Amino acid sequence: MASATSVNPLRAPLRRLIAAWTQVRLLEPAPEALGLDPDLTTLYVLPRSSLSDSLLLDVLARQQGLPDATLPRHLGDHTLPAQLSLPTTRRHLWQRRRGPRSPFRAVIEAHRDTGRDIQLVPVSIFWGRAPGKRFGLWQLLAADSWRLTGRLRRLLAVMVNGRDLEVHFGAPLRLAELDDGREPSLTDRKAARLLRVHFRRMRSRVLGPDLSHRRTLIEGVARSEPVRRAIEEQAGHSPRQRARLTQRARRYGREIASSMSYPVLRFLDGVLGRLWNRLYDGVDARGLEDVKPLAGECTLVYVPCHRSHIDYLLLSYVLYAQGLMPPHIAAGRNLDMPLIGPLLRRGGAFFMRRSFRGKALYSAVFKEYLHRLLNRGHPLEYFIEGGRSRSGRMLPPRPGMLAMTLDSFLRSQREGGQPLVFVPVYIGYERILEEASYQRELAGGGKRKESPLALLRVVRRLREPHGRVAVNIGEPLALDDFLDRTRPGWRDDSLDAAPPEWRRTAVTELGETLARRINAAASLNPVNLVALGLLATPHHAIEASLLERHLALLASLGREHAFALPPGEPADWIAQTRALGMLEHSPHALGDLVTAEPAQATLLGWYRNNVLHLYALIGLTAFAFRHQPCHTLDDLERLLAPSWPVLVREFAIAPPASLREALADTLERLAEQGLLEDDGDRWRRTSSLTGEEQLRMLGRLMQPPLERGYLLLSVLLGEAPGHFTRDALTERTRQLAERLGRLTGRDSPEFFDARLFASLVQNLEAEGWLRTRDGRLYYGSRLREGALRGQTLFDPALRHRLQRIARHAQA
Template sequence: MANATSVNPLRAPLRRLIDAWTQVRLLEPASEDLGLDPDLPTLYVLPRSSLSDGLLLEVLARRQGLPDATMPRQLGERTLPAQLSLPTTRRRLWQRRKRSRSPFQSVIEAHRDTGCDIQLVPVSIFWGRAPGKRFGFWQLLAADSWRLTGRLRRLLAVMVNGRDLEVHFGAPLRLAELDDGREPSLTDRKAARLLRVHFRRMRSRVLGPDLSHRRTLIEGVARSEPVRRAIAEQAGQSPRLRARLTKRARRYGREIASSMSYPVMRFLDGVLRRLWNRLYDGVDARGLDSIKALAGEHTLVYVPCHRSHIDYLLLSYVLYTQGLMPPHIAAGRNLDMPLIGPLLRRGGAFFMRRSFRGQPLYSAVFKEYLHRLLNRGHPLEYFIEGGRSRSGRMLPPRPGMLSMTLDSFLRSQREGGQSLVFVPVYIGYERILEEASYQRELAGGRKRKESPLALLRIVRRLREPHGRVALNVGEPLSLSDFLDRAQPDWRSATSPGEEAPDWKRTAVTELGETLTRRINAAASLNPVNLVALGLLATPHHAIEATLLERHLTLLVELGRENAAALPSGEPGDWIEQTQALGMLKYQPHALGDLVTADPAQATLLGWYRNNVLHLYALTGLTAFAFRHQARQSLDDLERLLAPSWPVLMREFAIAPPASFRKALADTLERLAAQGLLERDAEAWRRTDSLTGEEQLRMLGRLMQPPLERGYLLLSVLLNEAPGHFTHDALTERTRQLAERLARLTGRDSPEFFDARLFAGLVQSLEAEGWLRTREGRLYYGSRLREGARRGQTLFDPALRHRLQRIARHTEA
């Protein structure tokens, strides 16, 4: 295609052929979102001269109602082509390197002669992008990649990948904003430079960085300075040992490194498309526009919550369908099994051992491999929780991968690398594949080792209903901006070869907590977890259908401000959908239909309730305060709840409000707006409505389990002198008492006495300064005693007596 769309008798029939043959799989943004000024002339800019791209652009402009891409523009005495392409350096075997004339000089001169502004719209077209849509030799050969393609290959791309097209329109550039009055050649170079940067970022966003050959990458890792230093420290002066360790480093590299393969990614795309259509009713993806704005310019690190093995596949699939490069994924070595491991490795997974302790060479190889991925701009994905959540709640973040990412970022900044942005992702299911194994493990069963046979057993469940999936992107976090706030002098804090800075551990801890809060903040509500919130808040997991419907309406209204999305339909539809998934029983009755859950269903519903319980933490805590006190002033409530709230925020990974008092007052107003509380002079009191009182009680029961766990732990701790317990001893003793309480009260909920919850509770008390550790022992003072005393008043006398009786079983 020439820079001017000259008259060509073949152009019209070729355009009709392109129109009939091609099909665009993804086109963004929509024409109405492009922001074009209809009163200004529009010129389209392509990254290279291509007849096929030009014809397709003409077709798309007509289809989308965009300014015509065929007819030249007349500005004064100058005629400008509707399409331009960036100048390139052409080389022929028989000619010297020749640079084509820039197309922008005539445009700049026309702008200056007429004073009319001109819009330049960059257009990126991908014919069967390299991580492809379908598997096949010809599709692979003809797919777009980072290499420039010749005419024969472009013709093949049109023939083979004509129905696998992605088109991305860039934001229009105004020539008046680019032209600063200097020589036209300078403005010309400025426009070309800006457009080249745009096209390069777009190709990086869609295709990812150019993939290095795996063997070359592993060899580079083995020969890197950090790995050679680790080898030298172990080998000493022995050449033979040095050679053996070098071979071991290469073996470690082969064990770790992914082998991303375009054919395999094509195959996985086809398999996953069929899997989602068969397994789920649909995937609701939200917030991806924020990623598209960052991709190509920043290194992206996706940090999803980890609820299911499907998480690995779901995020990559959604990113691909939205025109983004799938990430390299950190996977546990337990998944590197026969058949499955090689497939995952070629789909972008790299494998890591559970622990690096006592393996300095393996640690050096893994860190160097990770650094090279990040430094080259490859998108990355890992789970900061470490493993899948068996309880359904967000687990405390593990420091390992975050620490290595921070080390790599500090090193890359010294080497002039690009910025790094974390992308928190919330994934919510209406039904997971692993529900049976989670129930077994929470009940005390051993975790079974992954194997191909175990995964094949899951195939039998593909015909069962699993509802929908939500994938929500949270607020991205720039690592440099985070460090500017947490450690303003971080850029000068370290030099090459220095030990890790003193502030690193604190920064990694704060980074992990910030990311978990942003993941939880992106949670959305679905029918299953709404029904779970309502049904499990009843004493015997049984409720009248009409009352449950009213309570679901209440939960939606109270969650509207915090949830990223709400379910469509009516409460009756949500109950019916949860029943279709096998998680409750609907019992018709002459005096009113009943909704019930047996013990197994209640345990399963608890997992889905825990996905979103954090959205109602402050609401539930406030409602619980009215359990046996009918009237409370705001001052009394603040004094009563302030000690418990920081601990609950840590347990549920909730971002702290700017003012707890204001957040509490807003919660009271919302409860009053729903008819559950009434304003009484300077205080609040329970409503006289029986329905309102029952709903307030159900809201309070949402926070009863964590408050009971905290009460038990404090009672056990205060029954002994400071320094009596170690961290593990206190955790295990309280877990045993919680299990005893669950059995005595008929509460079949294994997650209530999950040891990790008590371990996290002890860590929260330490973080808040209520406990301190000295020589492995836990010590407390008057602040803890006072907080425990005030917390006791939250419980009514009967419940307090029951908890105290359980706590007295503590052995000296």
């Protein structure tokens, strides 16, 4: 019987050559995780008959302690090869068919004659797909792709990409579970079909769907029904206008469409590998094991937080390095600049204009292009925040791309498309490249246009330290499960007319859910921990020993909610932040001091906001003890209930099922840390000076958002309902916050960022505290009562200062 291990006198020397020449960069899963039964006969299955793959499998089996891949297996009177390969489905007339047409027939007969079970292990091998240190013309030509590989090209792959290998073992397939007693030929075809599906899914996971010709894709978009309908609506009965608009649709398609290329992906992998090694001390990728099983079966849509231009390059690199196909990335048209734009386009970027308003044809072309990407199973990536966060916190989700994705999914389900899964991604930096531009923009400076010259200015900073970066995968969200849970009966809605009525609210809920899952994947690092501690001091100065104790407290309290904690001790975290130039360390005879200059404090505020949501309820609870030494659980719940839902929306955190239970748990945790004492039916502030200071510092974490809310409500309630529009209320409150910041020495641009107040107004509307009519904001007694209850959180001195500032606005 022909097989992948047919007798060959040259096999032993060739195997030694392969062992010496090749190096596996990625092997998944680990051999011990395969779950092989040592008492069963093991046969390996390759997707095609290939001497190089067979020899490499021989070598790997010996190196990894797996069952031998060379020696035949003896079952009774049957002798089976250690390796099998699926039959080729296509061949040229002049080529002899390689391998048997029924590769599993003899295996099935041996199983039936002996009654012994056999486990089949599928093995996928990719030459030149995994990242390596070298890249060049020959490596690019020889890398694996969807194209069929001939002998000459395979030889070239072994020669130039032998040290860039990726090997994936599939879950063992038990023949006893597969054999249903039918004709051996039928069982043979069933096994071949199952394994062929497995190999196709693995190839799709690693290489992505087959990349069709860009020109063909654009032509298909231009001739699609939705685009033709948009053309006819604008052209009317004019053939000349119809032809002109068709040409314009093709031009839009060329402007939008990516031109992803495997050689360019490999080139970018080499370039980015060198960039990360120079720029960062390391990239920590966590949670991808939950994504890999989905990659071959679902359309994946990655939705990262957007903190830096590096985000999309970093995520693509991590996915490529981990054996997943990099996604097509929605990028702003401003990045389609000379030199940079063509390279990004070939790396998977497709470009979109900031606004589709008044551009019906452009909108139709873009939506159709997006639908074709998703319907073909290409992984996709876009930022639901719309733009980069200049404040460091998660911005409210924008509905545009989410709505188009939902529409495409509903359309594809009607056409029998595959499931779609959103993959939330949190990216956390210890230092970002854009810190100077963010500070300038928060201070009122205009946003500079991206250009190649701006890129050259960034290149000069590559020699500066930037610490480590974390890429954390949040909990994936299957879109059909989300709709089943929130919109039962969605499958029965007709999609022939306008989008369903529930789409708008569903998109809003989808964006909020994804934002919460992104934030839930946040991890703590030395910089954001130091920022949380140092910025909670009145003058951004603290004794080094007290800061170390407080950092240990923050790490302990954040352990339950953070995705990961930094290694080392608090003293190491302070030293790391100092090495990045974000604080000053001053030796002193009575104890060393840690301080931050105004510019450093502003910068630290950005990193604090990355993870501030992890401490929202802890900080709010601690703030309640600011001027009241004790509370019962009932009093605390009544006091915090009005503020909590608004903070939940502001910080994009998943609300607990019960605020009362969450408060009880928080009080217990603060008591365990020695900051509160259980005094029977009430909780009391600790009598320890150190504990009281730490409790006060925790409370200051939530003081800025609470002060902003107090100012906004004071301004709003100072006038009759309907007096303010959204923009007027936002601008008036922003001016007051800026005045308060300057009077209190807290001249932080982030404190009076207009976008925070605009978001606060939206959150109050979403919670039903405000309603809009004819562009004006109206409120009722519920808002007045909530504001009166919430103001008791503030001590009299702070309340008087805020009221004085608010009265100044009405004067």
